[in-house]
Amino acid sequence: MQIFRNSKVIVMLMIAALLFAFGTSNVFAAKAAPKQKNIIMATTTSTQDSGLLDVLLPIFEKKTGYFVKTISVGSGQAMKMGERGEADVLLVHSPDAEKKFIADGYGVNRQLVMHNDFIILGPAADPAKIKGVKSSAEAMKMIAQAGSLFLSRGDNSGTNSQEKKLWKTAGINPEGQKWYQQTGLGMGQTLNVTSEKQGYTLADRGTYLAMKKTLSLNILVEGDAALLNIYHVIEVNVAKWPKVNVAGAKAFANFMVSKETQEIIKTFGVSKFGSPLFFPDAGKRVEDLGK
């Protein structure tokens, strides 16, 4: 501690810190300087957690020169950001909310990008005996009747709204029930919690596959048409929010549905998990999916 006795050292430390600060700002500036080169893309935690964006974004950025700021939140919050004009483009999977979003004039050009599917996960012991049940709503009903622990994202995300839809179909209101817990966390976190508590949950297949090795959860219900998880890209309406980077949003949307990107989506995850995490759907109709 001898060094701190010397005021010169302190001055030198300060200078070092100053250089440090300048160095820092230069690095930031290199990436952030070109105006309207930034695109704020609000998306779901599932796309982020699957790692797909880590593959796609560098390609897009290299190609176009845009810099994409991915804000990964639930689909609900992503659309809220769009409603306030805080995001330029959305990549979300909450079809009903999306339709309302478009209808309210917040977004334009909703395009189908890809899908994977939701699965109902649970412990190997399966206390509610739902394994192999074909109807997802039926399985939900059985969980409720057995009073087995169910973990909900509870964050208005795409997964969460899908889950609510299933409860509705099953004719059950789980709110406030003892066996129904809301994590308020992203998909990956919620899977961790579910695995830890050995409960049931609804998850997208992509995230589950990506995290499978660390989870002790099994797929109990899958393949129901009601479990499709469909991703759309939506450009935020510049007419509502003039600050929106409309060109950037368009470029990103176009990139997502381009042939090259669709090809990458098709093979993403195959080498790692043995099966793809997403199925490219650009140009298809929603009604034709899963057939």
Added chain:
Amino acid sequence: MDLIVQGVIKAFELIISFDPEVMGITWLSLKISGTATFISLFIGVSIGTVVALTNFYGKRVVISLINTGMGLPPVVVGLFVTMMIWRSGPFGFLEILYTPYAMIIAQAIIATPIVMGISLAAIQNLPPNLRLQILSLGASRLQMVWVLIKEARLPLLAAVMAGFGGVISEIGASIMVGGNIKGYSRVLTTATVMETGKGNFDIAIALGIILLLVAFAINALLTQIQQRQHPR
């Protein structure tokens, strides 16, 4: 158990091999928090010193405000900064939401009251006659203030470290205003949460270990300083 052991082993591999992703996140954390601390050092020490050395009406209120500010919840700061700088906010034109700049601003707001409060106390804790003694030796006001700051350098250093320790381990504000953007605004804390969420426990553990090491280094220095006797 297996998961933990494997995670820790892998984590050490990542650290020892200087994994570019882990190192990048660490470096970015140090840069952002370092810059924020540096800014808070200037604002905090100067205002803290002025408040300590002057007498004015309402000084007590100001001091309790500063002390309250030392415990500002980062998420509240994050929320406030977000609302200020989002596109529809008063500073929206700056277009700095989801940038490291926004993180620096938020972290500086968190660190400044900490640095200010500790500097204030440090200057106030100097012997009361020291000011007069320095003046009597022929110092100008500015010379006196500089000597006092130098004399309080150890607690001031502690202030800086407390500020730095506070912001580098802070997550609430960082994720709100920075957005956890890969290679751009992803720092140790936000990355740790995300990697845990993704189930990449090895990276999460590696980041956690680095964060711990940084915290440990800060605390070791602080302890050293505090163990030193006060000057006569």
Added chain:
Amino acid sequence: MNSEAIMKIENIILRRGGVTVLDIPELHVKQGRIIAIIGPNGAGKSTLLLTMAGLLKPNYGKIYYRGNPVDSRASRSEMRRSISVVFQEPLLLNTSVYKNVALGLKFRHLTGSEIEKSVDESLEYFGISSLTKRSAKTLSGGEAKRVSLARAFALKPELIMMDEAFSSLDPPTRESLMEDLRHILEETKITAVMALHDREETLRLAQDVTVMAAGKIIQSGTTSQIFNQPDSEFVANFVGTESILEGTVSSCAEGHMVISVNGKVIEAVGDCSIGQKVYCCLRPENVTISGQAQGNTSARNVFEAKVSRVIRQGFFYKLTLDCGFPLVAYITMPSYDDLEITPGATVIASFKATAVHVIRRER
């Protein structure tokens, strides 16, 4: 002695929180003198020193430094640069001894070699050259005090203010520091104002004394005036009831001194160089009064004395005597009656050589 005043203060009033802590109609600091300000705790000694040094701003009143009024920021800072202040606590900075002593010189933007010369000289004066590189934090109390004095003297001030320079030092340290300080003050001829609370320190160092209480000056005068002619009960009590006699050592051998006081000779115990100016202190209860000289007394000092004043104090009478030098003695009521003492009467006063407390004083 040059009696020109280096500093004059007039009608100084200083209030703190509505309380008047200083009310000084007039005080002169004479060039080249060593002035002690004494008084009980809380008398305002330190406040007066700081006010005189220009560090505290009085609510009212004027300070003249070298005849010029100190009434502007510029004149105050100019005065401040001519005055050094040594506080009660050493107030050293947490750095090396050298840097501490150099501090004031640095404020004056002197060159490195000028600073070095002054610092070395000042450290040398106080016999602490060996401490130059030490960290101020590691010094003992006495060493720290010396460094703070060296720091003040390094500035070669015209006037030095010292607040309780010797407080909280152990007796040997205090003794040696007092002796060194006296030499340095003599040699440098720097005017000094010292707040003191110890009578012995005052007697040894000061030429002039100002007694304070409750922010006011009670009495000012030369040291001998204050100690021998207190003009109030308060001062008398504060300086003590001892007789304090100025004298010069005329011979000294084997622990036995002969001191001439006003042409009389007093014998005392102790060692001192011949020609040393001293004070002989005598407690009144050690002075024996009798009607006539007794051959068999063991007292070495026997004087014929004229009673100049009698005051009754409880069961005692306090006599002020004139033996060619002033002397105070106590006598019990029966003895008083036996001896039929009245003012103007002649008695014999005697005291032992061991009863004389000798204090060396300023040459």
